[in-house]
Amino acid sequence: MSGSQCCENPPTLSSGSGSGKVEEIGGLSSYVSDPAHSKAVVILISDMFGYEAPLLRKLADKVGAAGFCAVVPDFFRGDPYVLGQNMADWLTDHGTDQGFEDAKPVIEALKSKGITKIGAAGFCWGAKVAVELCKYPYVQAGVLIHPSFVTVEDIQGVKVPLSILAAEIDDGCPPELVKQFEAALNAMPEVDSFVKIFAGCSHGWALRYDEEDEEAVKSAEEAHKDMLEWFVKHLK
Template sequence: MSGPQCCENPPTLNPASGQGHVEELGGLKSYVSGSSDSNLAIVLVSDVFGYEAPNLRKLADKVAAAGFYVVVPDFFGGDPFVRENAERPIMEWLKDHGTDKGYEDAKRIVEAVKGKGASAIGAAGFCWGAKVVVELAKTGAIKASALLHPSFVSVDDIKVICNFAGVKAPIAILGAEIDRMSPPELLKQFEEILAAKSEVDAQVKIFPKVSHGWTVRYDVADEEAVKCAEEAHSDMLEWFAKFVK
């Protein structure tokens, strides 16, 4: 189900990072950024390293600066994956933190955000989080979705999004050229399925020379890595600006 690539380059978690704050929302601790008065909201669903990753929170602040109310929930209840824990490899950790449970939690988050007055909600998922966002997209719970270096997303998932009655939420897929979790060949299959369903707005983009996780697990001292990540961030923001309104 999962290979080691999704666990490479783990971030140094920092619960104090970001310009926002942590509050409970939908039963989960969540990092929130931006004005709760905004009626446009974006939910960011993390990779296995969780919601305290500094680059993810930095991205949340960037999205908030564009006028969105941004929520980054702690789907793992203070138990993110720890690569150094040899007694609990990724497959064992996933038994406690499956994407099915993540989806159930995400539904509550969406309802809580609606309760704060949001009339349009988008969601972006990173690695593990992409599968959670796909499940939200299948039900029409969100206005638009973005999947960044997705894991666990299948051809059947994309077919369901295209064929489920009434679900036409736009979907952007931003992938890496060097990715064993979602290799370019798989993303091209996604693109073919989406292209055949003209009523679903879709974008599939494969970024050259980058690896799985590049949008949130980059070295801030590496100028080229930062540039590649920021290009993906800009693409994601443009997508939400176009469809979450």
């Protein structure tokens, strides 16, 4: 993921950030923001920097304020990627396939609490987990935001409404690949879809932005709005 804001601008992690609370769900510590006590959940699946990233928790609070129960599980079990680590080695121990398996008990635990609808939004690493969930009846809708590791074959296997929000400047998921994703979705009219490439934005723009940069904030908030509108359409 060269040339990406995601890895060039890592967050300062903070377990105390956000207005929600941390609780165990399906065996994983999870940040939960649920002021409305909703029966519709949005699972936010983090990038490699994990669930304590303050901007991710801020987004979870925004999802909660929109009337959903926002859940951000710690898929890395306290061991997120740290800048300077060997990424290949870290990914060997934190594969997206394991993330997919770990998501299943989280979903079952949510259903046992009376949750009736579930959406998954994945960022970078998390997008691969989210798209896997969208291939099965685990979730009712998905959003991939600056995805990594996602293939055209993955998209062809999707069974639920899917939105893809991508960056114009992204070596790992360039516009040419995003257009292939769009073509694959268009070939499946039974699957509602929405694809958007954010001009001038780099990988990580929706989650790893500078809060002092007005244009960066505007672009991130546009992506957040698109994500929320998708879930309102398909989960409410």
